Amino acid sequence: MSNLVKIATRDAYGQALVELGKTNKNLIVLDADLSAATKTGMFKEAFPERFFNVGIAECNMMCIAAGLATSGHTVFASSFAMFAAGRAFEQVRNSIGYPHLNVKIGATHAGVSVGEDGASHQCCEDIALMRTIPGMVILNPADDVEARAAVFAAAKHEGPVYLRFGRLAVERINDENYEFEIGKAVTLKEGKDVTLIATGLMVGRTLEAAKLLENEGINAKVINMHTIKPLDKEAVLNAVKETGAIVTAEEHSVIGGLGSAVAEFATQEAPAPVLKVGVEDVFGRSGPGADLLDLFGLNAENIVDKAKKAIDLKG
Amino acid sequence: MDIEERRNLQIMACKVRLGILEAVYNAKSGHPGGSLSVADIITYLYFNQMKVDPENPKWEERDRLVLSKGHVAPALYSVLAHKGFFEVELLKSLRKVDSILQGHPSMHLTPGVDMSTGSLGQGLSVAAGMALAAKLKGASYKTYAILGDGEIQEGQIWEAAMFAGAKGLDSLIAVLDNNDLQIDGSLEEVNSPYPIAEKFVAFGWHLIEIDAHDFDQIDSAFKAAANNTDKPTLILAKSVKGKGVSFMEDNYKWHGTAPNAEQYEQAVAEVRDVLSSLEVENE
Ligand SMILES: Cc1ncc(C[n+]2csc(CCOP(=O)(O)OP(=O)(O)O)c2C)c(N)n1
Ligand SMILES: [Mg+2]
Numbered sequence: 001m002s003n004l005v006k007i008a009t010r011d012a013y014g015q016a017l018v019e020l021g022k023t024n025k026n027l028i029v030l031d032a033d034l035s036a037a038t039k040t041g042m043f044k045e046a047f048p049e050r051f052f053n054v055g056i057a058e059c060n061m062m063c064i065a066a067g068l069a070t071s072g073h074t075v076f077a078s079s080f081a082m083f084a085a086g087r088a089f090e091q092v093r094n095s096i097g098y099p100h101l102n103v104k105i106g107a108t109h110a111g112v113s114v115g116e117d118g119a120s121h122q123c124c125e126d127i128a129l130m131r132t133i134p135g136m137v138i139l140n141p142a143d144d145v146e147a148r149a150a151v152f153a154a155a156k157h158e159g160p161v162y163l164r165f166g167r168l169a170v171e172r173i174n175d176e177n178y179e180f181e182i183g184k185a186v187t188l189k190e191g192k193d194v195t196l197i198a199t200g201l202m203v204g205r206t207l208e209a210a211k212l213l214e215n216e217g218i219n220a221k222v223i224n225m226h227t228i229k230p231l232d233k234e235a236v237l238n239a240v241k242e243t244g245a246i247v248t249a250e251e252h253s254v255i256g257g258l259g260s261a262v263a264e265f266a267t268q269e270a271p272a273p274v275l276k277v278g279v280e281d282v283f284g285r286s287g288p289g290a291d292l293l294d295l296f297g298l299n300a301e302n303i304v305d306k307a308k309k310a311i312d313l314k315g
Numbered sequence: 316m317d318i319e320e321r322r323n324l325q326i327m328a329c330k331v332r333l334g335i336l337e338a339v340y341n342a343k344s345g346h347p348g349g350s351l352s353v354a355d356i357i358t359y360l361y362f363n364q365m366k367v368d369p370e371n372p373k374w375e376e377r378d379r380l381v382l383s384k385g386h387v388a389p390a391l392y393s394v395l396a397h398k399g400f401f402e403v404e405l406l407k408s409l410r411k412v413d414s415i416l417q418g419h420p421s422m423h424l425t426p427g428v429d430m431s432t433g434s435l436g437q438g439l440s441v442a443a444g445m446a447l448a449a450k451l452k453g454a455s456y457k458t459y460a461i462l463g464d465g466e467i468q469e470g471q472i473w474e475a476a477m478f479a480g481a482k483g484l485d486s487l488i489a490v491l492d493n494n495d496l497q498i499d500g501s502l503e504e505v506n507s508p509y510p511i512a513e514k515f516v517a518f519g520w521h522l523i524e525i526d527a528h529d530f531d532q533i534d535s536a537f538k539a540a541a542n543n544t545d546k547p548t549l550i551l552a553k554s555v556k557g558k559g560v561s562f563m564e565d566n567y568k569w570h571g572t573a574p575n576a577e578q579y580e581q582a583v584a585e586v587r588d589v590l591s592s593l594e595v596e597n598e
Contacts, residue, residue: 052447066440068445095430100423
């Protein structure tokens with residue numbers, strides 16, 4: 001584990017697309033006038049003939065991607081999460097999800113860590129929206145290593161994938177030998193008192209929380225749930241069996257995201273307290289991304305508090 | 316087009332209309348008005364213009380058709396059935412549980428359907444994506460998109476029009492079924508999209524205006540469109556909603572209503588009359 005490297009997952013996304021484009025000649029990348037920010041601009045530089053800017057027209061972009069996919073292309077379509085999942089929801093649902101087309105939605109700038117742009121750009125609803133689409137795979141990588149792996153896995157997967165990337169540089173937590181499999185959660189630390197299930201940039205903060213808990217004599221298991229759909233149910237089941245209490249952590253609304261997915265499953269198949277760390281049904285605001293994470297309780301301290309409560313709630 | 320070719324198309328269009336009526340009548344729901352207004356053009360496309368193979372519906376080199384106004388699925392299904400993609404008998408199963416004929420087109424359930432549609436405003440973008448793929452591959456297939464005239468009130472149509480014009484997608488041919496009616500009334504009453512021709516021209520499209528029920532005009536329009544090599548083409552086809560059934564013609568109330576038994580019989584009798592006189596002429 002190296003704490004020295006700090007890279008935003010969107011940068012890893014851009015680099016991975018370029019890498020992928022070298023071998024996958026069928027790959028096409030679309031963007032809606034945000035290629036500098038989403039980092040698809042790197043692909044544009046490398047393969048200008050396979051990059052198309054549709055302009056500020058996200059709905060149009062999703063349907064063009066669908067049309068390209070019907071003809072055998074693997075298409076990555078990128079914008080900010082707000083516009084990819086939000087503005088174009090219905091196009092994604094009807095023209096990509098329903099016909100189960102091979103379109104990968106590269107959504108960057110998810111969550112409050114977007115920072116200064118403020119609430120209009122801080123999408124904390126995208127996972128909830130995408131989860132409701134049958135057959136949609138949702139990947140939320142925790143660091144640059146995982147982001148790269150997720151892009152490769154998405155390209156290999158037959159069908160629609162929603163990839164969620166962040167703007168903020170995050171610490172690398174995985175090493176080069178890291179192996180990524182869609183739908184297969186990664187246990188980062190074993191434990192017996194409580195399980196912390198995190199996704200995206202909250203994975204790093206959750207590892208921190210586990211250390212703080214350890215200092216207080218609480219032994220927490222830590223799981224990186226990089227795939228929110230399909231959820232690794234076995235991992236949740238085992239977590240409940242082994243620890244009897246769960247805390248989820250995500251940079252997303254507590255409504256409809258990872259916490260909801262885990263709780264929905266647990267209530268039916270493995271009842272146990274599931275406490276959520278996430279954005280508490282409020283809009284974001286302007287400020288430095290890292291500060292906002294703290295302001296909205298997306299930090300180790302809050303995870304620690306919730307972990308203790310979850311343990312108290314155990315029978 | 317010679318007399319016989321035209322008559323054969325007219326005969327097939329009657330059969331297609333009978334299929335539409337049968338499907339919607341048996342389903343007790345569906346959209347006869349817009350199906351009948353576009354029946355001649357879709358018949359022409361599948362029987363005279365498009366490269367398709369009913370034995371191999373996913374053939375790579377085939378021409379594609381996106382029924383952007385997906386509610387007129389009965390028109391597409393009837394043409395596909397008569398072309399041999401599936402049994403004509405199946406038209407009766409429209410909208411029934413377990414039928415391959417969904418209320419709106421599904422590309423995975425129905426052989427010959429190239430794209431799932433139903434939500435208005437998306438099909439032109441999808442067709443632009445298909446045309447872009449053809450361009451990238453150097454493939455020779457054409458992509459057709461069938462749009463409703465009310466449908467072009469959707470903003471995404473103009474996003475797609477801009478994209479296709481800007482990228483010079485010359486293999487894209489859109490047909491606008493200009494029947495002047497939508498659900499709540501006439502286009503003018505609801506929210507006029509006119510002038511339509513000028514808008515598409517301004518977005519960098521070729522424009523051809525025709526009578527949607529005149530096979531000679533249809534034929535020359537599509538032949539001209541096929542030869543365009545610089546821009547996408549819009550065929551603005553002036554049509555009559557409900558065409559071929561007197562009491563449905565030009566009446567917005569027949570947009571999404573199925574005929575009752577009596578109305579169905581009358582409708583079928585009217586189309587059969589035309590069909591038999593055409594068949595007599597043919598002998
Ligand atoms: C996005 C969307 N909004 C509304 C509808 C409901 N709807 C179905 S048909 C229709 C009217 C379409 O009118 P037009 O495009 O003129 O079609 P036509 O006259 O050829 O039937 C509407 C509003 C829909 N299918 N999709
Ligand atoms: Mg109309």
